[in-house]
Amino acid sequence: xxxxxxxxxxxxxxxxxxxxxxxxxxxxxxxxxxxxxxxxxxxxxxxxxxxxxxxxxxxxxxxxxxxxxxxxxxxxxxxxxxxxxxxxxxxxxxxxxxxxxxxxxxxxxxxxxxxxxxxxxxxxxxxxxxxxxxxxxxxxxxxxxxxxxxxxxxxxxxxxxxxxxxxxxxxxxxxxxxxxxxxxxxxxxxxxxxxxxxxxxxxxxxxxxxxxxxxxxxxxxxxxxxxxxxxxxxxxxxxxxxxxxxxxxxxxxxxxxxxxxxxxxxxxxxxxxxxxxxxxxxxxxxxxxxxxxxxxxxxxxxxxxxxxxxxxxxxxxxxxxxxxxxxxxxxxxxx
Amino acid sequence: xxxxxxxxxxxxxxxxxxxxxxxxxxxxxxxxxxxxxxxxxxxxxxxxxxxxxxxxxxxxxxxxxxxxxxxxxxxxxxxxxxxxxxxxxxxxxxxxxxxxxxxxxxxxxxxxxxxxxxxxxxxxxxxxxxxxxxxxxxxxxxxxxxxxxxxxxxxxxxxxxxxxxxxxxxxxxxxxxxxxxxxxxxxxxxxxxxxxxxxxxxxxxxxxxxxxxxxxxxxxxxxxxxxxxxxxxxxxxxxxxxxxxxxxxxxxxxxxxxxxxxxxxxxxxxxxxxxxxxxxxxxxxxxxxxxxxxxxxxxxxxxxxxxxxxxxxxxxxxxxxxxxxxxxxxxxxxxx
Numbered sequence: 001x002x003x004x005x006x007x008x009x010x011x012x013x014x015x016x017x018x019x020x021x022x023x024x025x026x027x028x029x030x031x032x033x034x035x036x037x038x039x040x041x042x043x044x045x046x047x048x049x050x051x052x053x054x055x056x057x058x059x060x061x062x063x064x065x066x067x068x069x070x071x072x073x074x075x076x077x078x079x080x081x082x083x084x085x086x087x088x089x090x091x092x093x094x095x096x097x098x099x100x101x102x103x104x105x106x107x108x109x110x111x112x113x114x115x116x117x118x119x120x121x122x123x124x125x126x127x128x129x130x131x132x133x134x135x136x137x138x139x140x141x142x143x144x145x146x147x148x149x150x151x152x153x154x155x156x157x158x159x160x161x162x163x164x165x166x167x168x169x170x171x172x173x174x175x176x177x178x179x180x181x182x183x184x185x186x187x188x189x190x191x192x193x194x195x196x197x198x199x200x201x202x203x204x205x206x207x208x209x210x211x212x213x214x215x216x217x218x219x220x221x222x223x224x225x226x227x228x229x230x231x232x233x234x235x236x237x238x239x240x241x242x243x244x245x246x247x248x249x250x251x252x253x254x255x256x257x258x259x260x261x262x263x264x265x266x267x268x269x270x271x272x273x274x275x276x277x278x279x280x281x282x283x284x285x286x287x288x289x290x291x292x293x294x295x296x297x298x299x300x301x302x303x304x305x306x307x308x309x310x311x312x313x314x315x316x317x318x319x320x321x322x323x324x325x326x327x328x329x330x331x332x333x334x335x
Numbered sequence: 336x337x338x339x340x341x342x343x344x345x346x347x348x349x350x351x352x353x354x355x356x357x358x359x360x361x362x363x364x365x366x367x368x369x370x371x372x373x374x375x376x377x378x379x380x381x382x383x384x385x386x387x388x389x390x391x392x393x394x395x396x397x398x399x400x401x402x403x404x405x406x407x408x409x410x411x412x413x414x415x416x417x418x419x420x421x422x423x424x425x426x427x428x429x430x431x432x433x434x435x436x437x438x439x440x441x442x443x444x445x446x447x448x449x450x451x452x453x454x455x456x457x458x459x460x461x462x463x464x465x466x467x468x469x470x471x472x473x474x475x476x477x478x479x480x481x482x483x484x485x486x487x488x489x490x491x492x493x494x495x496x497x498x499x500x501x502x503x504x505x506x507x508x509x510x511x512x513x514x515x516x517x518x519x520x521x522x523x524x525x526x527x528x529x530x531x532x533x534x535x536x537x538x539x540x541x542x543x544x545x546x547x548x549x550x551x552x553x554x555x556x557x558x559x560x561x562x563x564x565x566x567x568x569x570x571x572x573x574x575x576x577x578x579x580x581x582x583x584x585x586x587x588x589x590x591x592x593x594x595x596x597x598x599x600x601x602x603x604x605x606x607x608x609x610x611x612x613x614x615x616x617x618x619x620x621x622x623x624x625x626x627x628x629x630x631x632x633x634x635x636x637x638x639x640x641x642x643x644x645x646x647x648x649x650x651x652x653x654x655x656x657x658x659x660x661x662x663x664x665x666x667x668x669x670x671x
Binding site: 129130 | 400402446450451452453455456457459460461462463464466467468470471475571576579582583586592593622624625626627628629630631632634635638639642643646
């Protein structure tokens with residue numbers, strides 16, 4: 001167990017070192033890059049990935065996956081917009097939108113937990129379903145399918161654009177989400193059972209855990225994460241759109257996997273996911289600052305994703321070999 | 336009753352049945368939907384998804400997944416577009432475009448089968464890499480001025496059907512015969528059904544795994560060739576976001592993500608059904624923004640009811656088997 005903790009710690013340390021190196025290299029290449037204020041504000045552009053990726057970590061740890069999170073973002077955004085346009089108080093609208101997203105997560109969770117359909121297939125279906133519902137709501141609300149709703153009140157726009165103590169609000173929110181979800185995953189009984197379901201679902205069941213409820217709840221958390229992310233994006237752009245998160249799903253999964261969560265389940269930390277989103281975010285920002293068009297930065301991110309998994313994998317096989325060698329030696333010593 | 340159950344168990348038949356019901360339903364609302372012209376239009380509209388779904392089936396059968404097909408389609412379309420604009424001969428265009436797809440698939444395959452990177456990670460990475468490379472290659476510009484002789488293939492009939500439909504039929508039948516009638520084709524099922532078992536009996540597991548990705552890449556480049564034909568230019572976002580539709584279509588057609596289950600015919604039918612759902616709303620006078628909601632709902636309902644049905648069927652079979660077992664044991668006991 002301590003070995004496992006050590007190797008996990010090492011990966012997060014590796015990510016921190018990578019972020020520091022990244023900052024050093026880019027400040028050497030691009031003069032005037034190392035400006036704390038600018039860097040903090042660049043976080044605004046990618047914090048939404050982290051906000052959705054942190055709860056997604058739970059789902060992937062149980063061995064599942066949720067590709068509907070991007071659609072849930074759009075659903076949250078358009079719910080806030082349409083409710084507000086119909087005269088609902090903006091904060092109440094925000095709360096209702098989050099509840100809607102938790103219900104969306106509940107639908108995912110119910111189907112995944114109570115049928116034999118694979119999580120990828122289920123959430124693929126709900127991805128189309130939720131995106132469609134968001135479009136229908138926006139079509140019914142303003143009669144124009146893709147057009148956004150804008151003109152939100154200032155206090156709502158301030159949520160993602162304001163600052164407290166010279167630090168952008170978004171960073172505070174990201175920090176808050178990290179602490180809440182980090183505590184939930186790493187310091188509660190519930191968190192331990194999430195890991196157990198991912199490592200060995202049968203063992204979890206026979207030790208009296210309600211595995212179905214645990215699996216279902218992780219999808220609800222992922223839905224909530226998508227909701228928070230969608231609301232923050234709406235506030236940030238001051239515009240509600242049904243297709244807001246349509247391209248978010250791949251970066252979100254990249255962040256979770258780069259953060260050290262195994263796609264096969266049972267392994268991963270919330271901190272790793274956050275660090276990976278920061279790493280990818282700074283990489284995008286810096287590459288753009290040094291003149292690379294934003295669409296082309298996907299090359300670098302893709303290469304890093306593949307290399308990181310290769311790196312982790314080779315270490316893992318090495319460790320596995322060592323363990324099996326030790327096992328083989330035990331009988332000899334006893335003889 | 337027994338025959339009906341057997342038939343329902345064959346996914347291809349149940350999807351055809353569903354599709355006929357759906358056609359009759361929409362046709363009863365608007366008879367234009369069932370006219371030969373609109374059916375041919377629907378079929379040609381579904382060919383891109385169909386070809387991609389057939390390619391994806393190879394990967395899904397070996398219990399992997401390929402989410403990079405959208406980007407492979409994009410970069411192949413870019414290469415094909417520039418070659419066509421430069422006036423290269425059709426043969427050169429086709430060979431080099433399919434070469435690009437095969438190469439991308441080969442890289443995916445080596446990553447997954449040789450380096451043991453989980454397929455979803457490898458192809459997710461490639462999705463980003465290839466999209467970026469395409470934008471570097473095109474310098475962010477759209478490729479226009481595709482020669483009109485090439486665009487004409489999309490609407491020219493051959494034996495009563497437009498060329499793209501023939502391409503779809505040939506690929507679909509070719510893949511089906513390869514997978515079901517050749518020894519090597521059966522390996523794909525074996526590898527996906529039981530990897531360790533396939534290894535033990537000495538099948539070339541790695542080659543099969545790599546080839547599956549190569550086929551998927553090649554299908555993406557064929558889709559790109561048809562895309563250029565249909566659209567007449569190559570936008571930057573060619574193929575982006577199609578990967579999830581492709582997987583949904585294959586799953587709709589009964590190809591399992593756990594490997595070893597399903598046929599390319601099923602996947603092709605799934606792709607056609609997916610297109611039919613998306614195009615039927617116009618005929619029912621429902622606003623187009625209902626498309627994804629209805630497609631998603633139908634996908635979920637079909638997949639869930641299929642799983643429920645299959646598990647009911649296996650349980651029944653098991654019960655029958657164990658009954659037989661008990662009976663035969665009883666006979667043995669009483670015989671001496």
